[in-house]
Amino acid sequence: MFNAYVWANYLAAGGKNTVRLFSRSLYAPFAEEYFPTIRALRCAYCPDTKIVDEGIQQLHDLAQDLKEGNFGRWKRVHSIDMVMDSLHAEIDAGDGLSEKDIFSCFSGSLDYFTTYLSITFPDFFVPYYFKYNFNIFEKISHTFGIHLPEMPLKKHYRERFLYYGEICRALQDFRKKHHLTLGELCAFLYDFAPKYLGGVKSYLIEKLPEPRGIFCIGGSEDDFFLKNQKSSVICWQCAPEALAGDLAIMYLRSPASAFDSIWKVVSTGFNDPFFYYYRCAYIEKMQSISRISLHKLRKDSVFQTLPIVRKNMQGINGVEIPPSAYNHLLAILQCELPRIEHIQENADILYFNEKDVEKKLVKPFLARLGYSEADYQQQLYIEVGNHNFALIPDFVILPHVTSDHHSAYILLETKLSIASARQLREAKKQARSYAKQLGAIFCIVASKEGIWISHFQDDYDEDIVTLSWAALNDADAFFSVRRLIGNRRKGKCGPAAQPRDAGRLFGPRHTVGQDLSKRPM
Structure with a gap:
């Protein structure tokens, strides 16, 4: 639960500077130091710098649009629901977009939209800087007594779009209960609470269990998460059955159409309502491999029997393959990674009772x-x-x-x-x-x-x-x-x-x- 004494110690130890930065930036045009500060705060709980840098770029774009007056303003809006409905109409712009497309636009520019709404309607909204990190936000909520509404199902795209408004209701209730300003609430969410929980160490697992499953995942050479990769830890869509320690084989789609690398799951999987594919986990590259094309897989005596190969790798993400196929892949590559084995130790021992x-x-x-x-x-x-x-x-x-x-x-x-x-x-x-x-x-x-x-x-x-x-x-x-x-x-x-x-x-x-x-x- 929220501890006023610990919070006061944080403020006295330098937290007031972070509060002032949020207050200046969310009630007035951005302070120049807002961008590097947000980047540093997010790097403490997000291991993938590409995610962080993409969010910072959205904030730069927002600052420019606010300066030029490019964003529409809505009159006579007196509630969170009215604002969200107006934003929905703004994104659609009369084009008759599907709920899925509107949600995709909103979730893809989450930093941009939520920061704009917070500046424009500070009594209603809070900037959301937990993109691909709903696991951290959920843990903060459970730890400090923020009562989140039930998460919508994956297929309910409009409800997932509106869920941001529901979250803001919960955060505003928490802010008022503990007599926080918006600047203090943001400092609490993005500086105090993640550090209190341990940042990336609170969910990235250093000592992983032995792999119990091998999954295929699919991407492309120009994928946002893989392009110009600086970090070996990335967020990726995962199967509900995937567990920390499990292995993932990356298949690059056309034009490569080939297995490209082997990864391991380094966090527990979690549902993220603002992640387009909903279910995700953090994975870390173990090794790049010599590419094995789909053409070769179709001719291989082992892989040609797998249903996913017979389906030309359609729907590849989250497909589980048997250990024998994985071991066969390592044999083909002459790779030194450990094989997956389940050997019963002491098989010839005597049992007396x-x-x-x-x-x-x-x-x-x-x-x-x-x-x-x-x-x-x-x-x-x-x-x-x-x-x-x-x-x-x-x-x-x-x-x-x-x-x-x-x-x-x-x-x-x-x-x-x-x-x-x-x-x-x-x-x-x-x-x-x-x-x-x-x-x-x-x-x-x-x-x-x-x-x-x-x-x-x-x-x-x-x-x-x-x-x-x-x-x-x-x-x-x-x-x-x-x-x-x-x-x-x-x-x-x-x-x-x-x-x-x-x-x-x-x-x-x-x-x-x-x-x-x-x-x-």
């Missing part, structure tokens, strides 16, 4: 799926009925526990050995009772022989996956399992969360790899 299976098989398996020990609970005590009966499952993954309700994403029950069909039926019966009690999406039985996975849609009846631990050594097999049950989100669990459709990945009641249910018992 269930604890051995949990420690040496199940926990490493969960870790490779992306679950930390904080993401699951062992031996969860669940009272049933009138406090006279309890369930104690082995592993409850992504649990949600309240005083009167328990739910989970995955229930996993461990046995030392399942050497017969009867033992498998008994183990599944026990696990199924736990899974039903928790409303779990997936139910897993694990033993030293392997894993059996079932799904709530058929009441955990049929196995959708049966794999031995040896089969999980295969990178593509593990890739499929990770896509099904890997840690891709936090939050609500249980059937109401509408999980990824297991049938879409595996087909209904389809086993992958070695089918343990058909092993000799």
Whole structure:
């Protein structure tokens, strides 16, 4: 929450100078030092200097237009809604543009429009200098108690255009609550708060986890983010499934039509209502590669089988490829980057009890799926009925526990050995009772022989996956399992969360790899 004492210390330590700069520039023509000051402030929380410099250029353009009187003025506007409607009409200029095109124009010139509105209507608007950094703005809001309205959906372009006005309402409420001037609010947003959170270090991850996915991304040689690149960290459209540490292969469209470089995701993905493509993350270039053209990919024995290659790389952004294809790419390039492997360590070790299976098989398996020990609970005590009966499952993954309700994403029950069909039926019966009690999406039985996975849609009846631990050594097999049950989100669990459709990945009641249910018992 906002701390008046800490804020006063900031002002006394030089913050008043930043306040005066904003006050002079937003109530009168720009002070000359406004441009370098805004640039320095933004570089503290935005790692891509191209984004910062583009915003500064928009401010220079605005200063020139204000000097020449080129921007239309609207009379009899008495509310945020009226101003936003007038700006909407100004951008359209009677051309009958689509909502998508109007939003594109507004979001592309966000620094220009929002600064102009703040100068013209300081009681309504606040300049917005978090382009491609809604993650920072959202974190500031949560930390200091600024109550943001719900973010519009990606396809609702008019609502995304109007969302700036809704944000300004929240910021003005915050300003009045804490008796701040507009200059003080801007100093708080763009100097005090980002530094308080740690700037770029608050979201760029230095010690990245091992990659769990490989995605394709698409660009062009004259792309704004890639052209005249000075920094290796850029903002890019990403798939909702992309996680920090994952890898991205850059495909340059026509005329290059070729893979060009390999990048890694260095931030968590986030939704940005003012980013045209909505979902984004920061990525860092690992290595440029010798270009491999689409023509060569079509002739390659591995890549020619991938759906995205058969579609001539149409819709490339966010398409995930299997580890075997990525490893094959590195082999073609004779590249020294690490291959993606999922090797079961100590495969020939002896297991004397269930604890051995949990420690040496199940926990490493969960870790490779992306679950930390904080993401699951062992031996969860669940009272049933009138406090006279309890369930104690082995592993409850992504649990949600309240005083009167328990739910989970995955229930996993461990046995030392399942050497017969009867033992498998008994183990599944026990696990199924736990899974039903928790409303779990997936139910897993694990033993030293392997894993059996079932799904709530058929009441955990049929196995959708049966794999031995040896089969999980295969990178593509593990890739499929990770896509099904890997840690891709936090939050609500249980059937109401509408999980990824297991049938879409595996087909209904389809086993992958070695089918343990058909092993000799």
